[in-house]
Amino acid sequence: MLKHLRTRGRAVLLLATFTLLAFAAASCTNEAEPVKIGILHSLTGTMAISETSLRDAVLMAVDEINAKGGVLGRKIEPVVVDPASNWDLFAEKARQLISQDKVAVVFGCWTSVSRKSVLPVFESLKGLLFYPVQYEGEEQSPNIFYTGATPNQQLIPAAEFMMSKEGGAKRKFYLLGTDYVFPRTANKILKAYLLSVGVPEKDIIEEYTPFGHADYQTIVGKIKEFGKAGDAAVLSTINGDSNVPFYKEFANQGMTADKVPIMAFSVAEDELRSMETEHLVGHLAAWNYYQSIDTPENKAFVDAFKAYAEAKGLPGGKNRVTDDPIEAAYFGVYVWKAAVEKANSFEVDAVVPSVLGLEFDAPGGKKKMHATNHHTFKPVYIGKIRADGQFDVISKSPGLVEPEAFSHYLKEEPKVSEKAEEKK
Amino acid sequence: MAAVADKVPRIPPFVPQPVTVADAEILRFRKKAILGLLIVVFMLIPVLNLLGVIDPHVLNRLGRYLCFAIAALGIDLIWGYAGVLSLCHALFFCIGGYAMAMHLSLPEGGGDVRPEYHNIPQFFFFNNVDTLPSWWRPFASLPFAVVAAFVLPALVAGLVGFFIFRNRVRGVYFSIITQALAWGAFLAFSRNEMLLGGTNGLTNFFKPLNSENPWILGLYLLSAVVLVATFLLVHAVTRSRLGRVLIAIRDNETRLYFLGYRPDVYKAFAFIGAALLAALGGMLYVPQNGIITPNVMRVEDSIWMVIWVAVGGRGRLWGAITGALLANFTYSALTSDMPKAWPFIQAGLFLAALAFPNGICDLWIKLEGEIRQGARIHRTLLSLAFIELALIADKLRVIPSLGGTAIAGVQLKYWLMIVVTIILCFGRVAHASIPMLGIGWFILTEAFGLMPSSFSVLKYVLVLTTIIVYAYLEGNLVSGFRSLLNKFRRPRPKGEAATVGNTP
């Protein structure tokens, strides 16, 4: 009866062989210990569509740095994890990267909710995160550096442009967005700003649609009515694939960019890659970087990115494009490298102060980190969508715009609306 | 269901285990095992945490998984016992979670509110709401929040259950409707007009809850205590007359109906019970997680919860618990170690788990059988304990590197550890203990955070190894291969297949 229990000899032999193999496979002792960095971008799930490109950009920067000898003589070893578009998993992965893998820095996150869920982790475990996407502001963590734009680096200049002569001197604004925190906050700031410059409340309309909304017939009808006199503009924070039906419907109802221009805050080259651009040509966007910026540095960066995508066999290959978040993700790695070299240490406590106020060269030109508030000084460009899915820069801020973590329009909001009341 | 005459299921169908009277030896063994488990959960882990071996984040993760285990008990109650597959379990989990989160995000619950946002949760500010809505106000009191966390899911489950079961809507119909319910609720909770934070959900709770060790340890212990309590409660329910009726519903509802019972009432009861357990898990989960978003109530998450129980073994409460822990540790490990390929591996594991309808628990039953036949597992346990203790000691930097010369890239001290482990394994080993060694080692190593990710391949190789060894010893490897070959031949009819009740 117990015969089968006595085959232990073979069992143990097998076990031993496999274990040996396992350890051999896992051998990790190197001559010069590499420094680890974490990459926390969703590679599966709903956010993969946007975040995968950022991972590629960070990995490309790492490859470049490693090819030139690494940081402080140590190679960089990226630890790529997949939070799978699951916000809870973002926090868990962040914890694991910091306390288990002991990474020196993490590059990651796209959505505000993912950043909000990792924020307490980075603060309590003293980690360091570089966040590369434009966002709604109202946040400033000592453990996060924000390389994307704050509202005053994207929204306010765009609204200013629309009200200027070259933007068509628009006086009525339709604020249209997808229903989540960035559009809600962005529109709140825009509204406060518009009220403060004397646009009456009745000339500002705010409207939200759910994620994935596709039927814009009614809304475009309203915009048409609203913009009859030709003095109205749409400020759009519509996200993701809802943009395609929106622009299509806009064109279907006979509206063009000369009559009512759409200024988009969430449409960049990477999104345009999969859209039929026909209906979008002539509309506007506000960003801090475009692939079409005509400098040798940027050309080199764009070519390198395309070559990288092709060499690594990534989907899209040499048709890949760069855009604002990709640039921000890419130069984030170099900012960190420069700060580490300046501090001569990988410790977060030493790196943070040397990031503050750091000046650096990014593909889109010289930029600077803020001396206190952890955000980035950036130029602001207004771009016009071209038929090839690229942008023509039609307006540029005179210099770098100072980031404002907490919008002063929100703080003064009650006062401003009082003023507007008085004016009436 | 039409009898499947020409279809000899290659994989045995799910056979509910009869309630057997275990003999004294097995009972003694079980007692020891339970005692050991309790010691690990309530003493070893807290002590190691206080010693600094277990990081707070590891403990936090373990605590959250224990909450999942509580919810998994609910699924086991309704699916494993009553045989009704509910695909909106995550919704109840979230309702409980949201009720607690509403309390936690208010200043009375320690929420991190700021004067510039009118001292109410920040998202209100972005929705142009300046004062707390009246229906939010009662949540300032903890008892109200707790009561609401139980009452709301019970109400939803009661209503849905009443309407659906009343009509004798059965099996897959119920699953599909609950799935649609979860989908609809996810869409609704994602809207900002609901004033529940939209897609961003509720956050900015009292910060130390998931960052300071005393709080983390406290919440972990609370979750563990609640898990044990709910386990005992559900265990008692399933052993009672009520539990027998539930099992009868699963096995032959029509017969039960003709015997004069009202299955709809019992099913509604099981559904409400499951919802309450899920809500309890959700309530404990939220403070440890620090955020709750509608993303947790997607249809996928509900299906994922069912998979925990399928992996662990339905119809056995500790199967549900094991499944919840194992599935979550695997998910977490795979998404870190194989960011590109994990969905393939996950789906593969999951199909493989279906091939064993009784789940991981079957191993335990097998082990008990072998013990009854005289096998010992002391050596297996000893080697398991040795590896874990050695790794812990290594983590504490107690073990010197022994000269630091590496053989085949692996340091000498690890070689020594391997050799000792193998020596310890010698003896009259129960076969079923070999894969358990691998799985146990995987869970413990993951839970303690002992393996840096550069050793990631090792984890999977070791677990796979133990399973292959087991399959080889059992002779399953050869016969399995043979049966695979048979699939490509013309099947021979083998007579009437065993049909099992009307398992829906």
Add this chain to the structure above:
Amino acid sequence: MIRTVVSALLALLTAFSSFVAAQSSAPISPELKQQFEQLIGKETESRAAAYPVLEKSGNGALVPALEAFRSGLLERRTDGRLVIYLSRVDVNGQSMFPIADAWTLEPLKQTDGSPLYAPGLSSGMLKSDSSNADSLARLIAVLSVHHPDPEKRRNAIIDVANRVDRTLLADLQEQLKTESAGEIATTLRESIARIQLASGSAEERLAAVKVLEELGTSRGLGDLRAALDTAREAANVPLVEAIEGALATVESYQWKVRMVHHTFAGLSLGSILVLLALGLSIIFGLMRVINLAHGEFMMVGAYTAFVVAEFFKAYVPASLFNYYFVLALPLAFLVTGLVGMLCEFAVIRHLYGRPIETLLATWGISLLLIQTARLIFGDTTSLTPPGWLQGGWEVAPDLVLPLNRVFIIVFCAACIVGVYYLVQRTRFGLLLRATTQDRPIAAALGVPTRWIDGLTFGFGAGLAGVAGAIVPLFDKLNPNMGQGYVVDSFMVVVVGGVGKLAGAITAGGALGFLTKYIEPFLEAVYGKLAVLGLIILFLQWRPSGLFPHRGRLAED
């Protein structure tokens, strides 16, 4: 049914004829070309002088060149020739601009006769600067009224009325004399009436109200409302009365148009749901398998169509591109059907008789398929619809039915007829029904039930694949696309009664209508919840769906 087919064919013909019409254009005299050169030239004065001359010419054939100039797509080749860049197409995996002559719009050819493409915008692009943007916009608007493409011409005519541009009124009236019938004439009448209503004399206004009442368009409706306000302020009693009468007529007409729109939208959504639900229902009726991977089969079909389209772009002459759907649809069916049979063979076959386990197993399959698609195609892809599916078919004023939706409805109707025929009239259908009704007896009578199972699964999956090939015509194309549809199609199966073709068809149509009728009143999200509530209530009345099985089988 026949009427639908005929009307669809008519629609296709209309679209095609407008396509042909766009190719013909009035000749452009050398003087005009010279003026155009001045307009795009560097001299500020001659530039300004060119605008009135070109405007006077009224030659609509200049518009494409002007528009290209405005969007920066006009190029001067090295030989001095002016060319325009058209919308990008994919050539050998790279997106390129086709190039056409600015005057004749004929595509440029390489020496070997193949079309010439540009990979990107060149340095020879001529760009308009913002100083003249207003004049340029004005010029394009004026000339577009004579645009060779009827669609663009109509839009321009409508625009004149939107701007209340009286300067062009005479021009429009002149045109109306030559255009006696057809869409253009209607549009001309409408625009003239709208301009007159807004700015004409008292008699003109009254006449305009009559015209707008007769036409009943929504544009007229908006203008009438505005005119009513001003007429009230001016206390112009006869005008107010006339407008009030006209408003009532137009509003009731518009209400009818809206209802037709909702019905049509419901019909097209319903037909997609029916196509999906048919597969689900057959599979469930036969094997008791809840196929959670059905949405992913749909995604496989969509990517098959995508691959075919890419293949056409790369290897087949561009003139044939419009017909790629002829190949894509059957291929989508075949490929998806094969994938379905593979799944059945590898996984589902071993789980028969265990519905809940198959539900989980098919979910695992769906994860696999999604990730595979993501690794191969990535997330940013889009399907280029063939030319004949773009645009709409104007049945009556304001009642425009998008051609892609018309196509979907007609195609789904054809598929449903096909499935009905297959199930009710063929030998395979007979065996399928036999196996569904009583598997052991069918097996005893020699029906190869295993093969029937495999084929049926493949068939059901294939139907989903065909649905997937047409869904990207109006929706997104990405690895997750199937998940939004699968829940709805399950509801169709539940409402219709399991395994019943008639049930799936009725319920699919009903659910489509219900969703589209509720949507205008409630937002889409709450509309979904409302539909779900209605379904639960419906099941109180009919627990086994609309068409339950009769007899003993109804038990399960």
